[in-house]
Amino acid sequence: MVRPVISRIAVAPSGFKESLSAQAAADAIADGVRRVVPDAEVDLIPLVDGGEGTAAALAASTGGRLVALPATGPVGEPMGTHFALLGCRDTAVVEMAAVAGLSLVPHSLRDPGATTTYGVGELIRAALDTGVRRVLVGCGDSGTSDGGAGALQALGARLLDADGFELPPGGRELSRLHHIDPSGLDPRLKDVELLVACNPYNVLCGERGVARVFGPQKGATPAQVEELSAGLENWAYVLTRDVAAPGTDLYGGRPGIDLRHGPGTGASGGLGAGLAALGARLLPRFEVLLNHLDLDARLARADLVVTAEGALDHQTPRGKVPAEVARRAKLHGRPVLALAGTLGEGAHDVPGVDACHGILPAPMALAEALLRASELLTDATERALRMILLGTRLPVHAEVSGTQRPSSVR
Incomplete structure (x- = not known):
């Protein structure tokens, strides 16, 4: 035949x-x-690219499972979400889109200056509670532009203005950031491998910065794009100085890290930069995600x-x-x-x-x-x-x- x-x-x-x-x-x-x-x-x-469906796909392909739990959604309201425990049992997958994705932001509330990654930090903390040695954060399909500020706050960092008051959520507030107090960060972050699967083409700042490239898709007006860009510039400066500077006895301390233009720093509205400051490795997403398939x-x-x-x-x-x-x-x-x-x-x-x-x-x-x-x-x-x-x-x-x-x- x-x-x-x-x-x-x-x-x-x-x-x-x-x-x-x-x-x-x-x-x-x-x-x-x-x-x-x-x-x-x-x-x-x-195929998943770190965005929607990543946790479920990797759980299914490795014989793992999804863990359901409540967390803070992108507009600040509690919602049901999940992370994955892979079949190897030592790795958790946090899908940022499952708690801060654009599809979770009602059209009437699409303002990337107000949305938050706080729930991503909550999922990372929940993953740490399971005793895993590695947390893989999948970036993609985000509805945020806060540089990962909300995630750091959920993990225990304090973001303070010039008067010492804590900043409210949202990327538009980052221009007022004066100091980050990282002393309250979850100590378990020192003992876990934190990996970020991201698009290396996405950078935090500059003409190709994440606010300019993706802000309009998330509902930002031209004026808001410039506001967000300025906030992320300040975020990169303070984050580098207070958290990621070489020699800090905290979670970053990686010499030479460029939070403004480093590959992947703009992933998911700048979440990549925020996690990189904590010592996360930003890896090309397909190298990380497709190995299981x-x-x-x-x-x-x-x-x-x-x-x-x-x-x-x-x-x-x-x-x-x-x-x-x-x-x-x-x-x-x-x-x-x-x-x-x-x-x-x-x-x-x-x-x-x-x-x-x-x-x-x-x-x-x-x-x-x-x-x-x-x-x-x-x-x-x-x-x-x-x-x-x-x-x-x-x-x-x-x-x-x-x-x-x-x-x-x-």
Whole structure:
């Protein structure tokens, strides 16, 4: 029996923000594949980037479990959330999006100058209560821009203004920060390995600083962007001086650390910088997260690799899932199809992506697109795969008797 041209398909998508989890996106793509190639061997590899779904995915892939608990949400209200204990039993995963993510901020309250990472610190403390030796913090999909100030406050640091009063939550308050008193920080932080899985392209300050790049997506006006940027500049200065300076007998003391421009310091609205000051190692997220999935071997076995994300554009090569999947697939010579909710400038120039396809068949309101995302992704997969299979069946004409035959397709 002759095997079809495409019989093994690796489906390795990210989630679609505020719409589909990575698992839901993978399931929707698989449904589309099976409409076209019913007998295909479909390998589902939902990928997490540190954002929504990271804790659950890593718990499932390692035989671990989720621990449910209440914590402070991004707008200061208590909420139910979770962290993961991995199957190795010595590592906890704190997913910042599960307690401070953008999807947890009501549209009417989307003000990154007011939202807080306090709940992230509470989750880290709860993880320490279990006796783990390592805490991995996944960064992504944040609804905050407080530099991790709230997390440090939850861990025991005091953030004081010039009059000695504690600062209220939110990034807009950081311009008034005068001194950090780290003496009350949880002493267990000295004995645990703190790792941050982040996008190394995200930095705290400067023209490419996190407030300028991501502030508008979180609801900031142009004036608020400048306010937040100024606050994070002051935060980096005071944080370096009072907590992370070499020689401090506390938690940082890492010589040469650059909290303003260091890779990953801008992760999750600057949470990366705040945790780095406590001695956390900021690591490229895919190096940390994909080791549990045997991704390279699974891509190598595929005839076709399908990846997906909410948007494909000029930002995609800067640490996004489709770019990482394409890079790894190309190491094994595998073709890559990328599906996206929107195709922006640069969508056709993502290295390693052989073809990209938008999932919207016609213009529609964002609310409708989010609601129908699973259906739209399945239909788009079917359309794209039918075109790919058609291409494999077209004749290839070669020169005959020195004459080039005209192509049958124009």
